[in-house]
Amino acid sequence: MLGVLGGMGPLATADFFIKLVAATPANDDADHVPVLILSDPRVPPRPPAILGDGESPLPAMLARRDQLIKAGATVLAMPCNTAHFWFDELTTDCPVPFISIVEAACAEVAARAAPGDAVGLIATGATLAAHLYDSRLAAQGYQPKLPDTDTMTNIVLPAIRCVKQGDAAQGGRMLEPVVRRLREEGATVVLLACTETPLALDAIGSALREHCIDTTAALARACVAFWRAR
Amino acid sequence: MLGVLGGMGPLATADFFIKLVAATPANDDADHVPVLILSDPRVPPRPPAILGDGESPLPAMLARRDQLIKAGATVLAMPCNTAHFWFDELTTDCPVPFISIVEAACAEVAARAAPGDAVGLIATGATLAAHLYDSRLAAQGYQPKLPDTDTMTNIVLPAIRCVKQGDAAQGGRMLEPVVRRLREEGATVVLLACTETPLALDAIGSALREHCIDTTAALARACVAFWRAR
Incomplete structure (x- = not known):
């Protein structure tokens, strides 16, 4: 079991x-x-x-x-x-x-991005501070690409809080432009490395979801x- | 807990x-x-x-x-x-x-239907054979309204099987006309007394869902x- x-x-x-x-x-x-x-x-x-x-x-x-x-x-x-x-x-x-979950998610990155590719990373401040994903992605030969500090503080963390408070759609509306920016900056895929974030994007039916790796899934x-x- | x-x-x-x-x-x-x-x-x-x-x-x-x-x-x-x-x-x-679940669902029927009202009932053949809901609804003064035997065999039970096999949308397309018929025949509300059935109707975004009582919820x-x- x-x-x-x-x-x-x-x-x-x-x-x-x-x-x-x-x-x-x-x-x-x-x-x-x-x-x-x-x-x-x-x-x-x-x-x-x-x-x-x-x-x-x-x-x-x-x-x-x-x-x-x-x-x-x-x-x-x-x-x-x-x-x-x-x-x-x-x-x-x-x-x-x-x-x-880190191993499972990084295995899916390896199936969808080539060595040297930029890989977007959306996570809690704590996951980023602990370098759970970025050091591993770098070790696998990818360039981790994170939102800047202002975006983290003013958009990503409040969006995660929205999901935890039951308003996933509001979280999705906040998060979608962040994913778009990471893609525009060259990320092959964006790793949704906080389990609340796929819920946010799914709640608004975001078309960017196909470029994301859902760590929960x-x-x-x-x-x-x-x-x-x- | x-x-x-x-x-x-x-x-x-x-x-x-x-x-x-x-x-x-x-x-x-x-x-x-x-x-x-x-x-x-x-x-x-x-x-x-x-x-x-x-x-x-x-x-x-x-x-x-x-x-x-x-x-x-x-x-x-x-x-x-x-x-x-x-x-x-x-x-x-x-x-x-x-x-x-039977008590919880019947309490919600009582909040939405008046004594004497017809209440539609969609359930597995076993739930119907066991009279889990219809005898209780009758005892509370409602008229339970069930799909006929042909509809049960050829539509309701296969639709439930679709959900169990992972195709909730197909289940929803099969089930929606059954709910519509129960409504047309006078049911004030339709009790979705099989936990697979709300999933089926939700998968197709059925507008009839608002006339249903979701026993799971x-x-x-x-x-x-x-x-x-x-």
Whole structure:
């Protein structure tokens, strides 16, 4: 059974579940991946802990990881990019495989961009500060292309907050010009490395979506592939 | 924590999760209902057991109910109408409250239809054979209005199968004329008493959706209300 360490945030976890079901070739219920999803929003927020002054969510995340394993999970996934800041701590001594959203997403970049290409990156300030994606993209030979500081502060972060507050369409209207600019500046693809951001663009039916890599969907596809190959 | 006995089917469970998040007034992640979702499609299929010759899913459902409680669930819900055939067996000796989709949906009927009104009912053959809704609607003073046997066999059941196989839009195109007919025959509202059916109509953006009661959404709203009032 796939265990999902979720709730960071709840809508992104639900979106992951939808994408997991959609990524599964199925003729009937029984063909689907058995899954146990713990969506517990009482995990302390990740950005303040990464950016400096907040309580660490790691103990809460470890407790929930163990709760999932105790309840029967034999492989784990966590549909939140920022939370992957603690991926090493979560996987050290973890008795079951843990599928990384960063690895799953970077594998999809490799399928769609050539070495040397610019790759746009939209993420929370914490994910960027932790260099979860840009250092890895650079190591794979891509040129990571980020929105500038003003755009991050005044557009990207407020757009993510809109989704968390239930107004995904407003988030999409704010985010779409940012994706367009990254494309105009030469990005082959734009990595939506915050699980709220595909929801924002989907809510407005953005045509730019086809140039984006959805990290949530990438994780879902990696989980289905893992399950079917086991 | 809300425990969700799901996987019957997986897409309907994911849809319940989305509707639970949407039904929650939230400013941030932390305002959401903590939830543990067990979506295990290995529960034996419900219709053959109700209609006569299939293995009973009750032992599997009881085991999963207890798995949820052991893992920390303090209240339960099950986003599948047909599975409520075993609701009495699931709630007898259950140490935590179990919110019924039938009660939640009938409460919404009462808010939108007057005594004596015709209420359309779209459900699986097994839900109809078990009289989960029609006897209750009749007891509340409504006239339940069902599609005829031919329509059930040739349209409603194949449409539900389409959703389970991942083609919700095809299900919607098949189902919409059935809802229209029930409305033309005088139904004040149409109860979508199979969790796959709102997905089908939503996939085609059906305008008839506003005349329907979505049992999945009704259950989600009842769960949020329960959680906030606890």
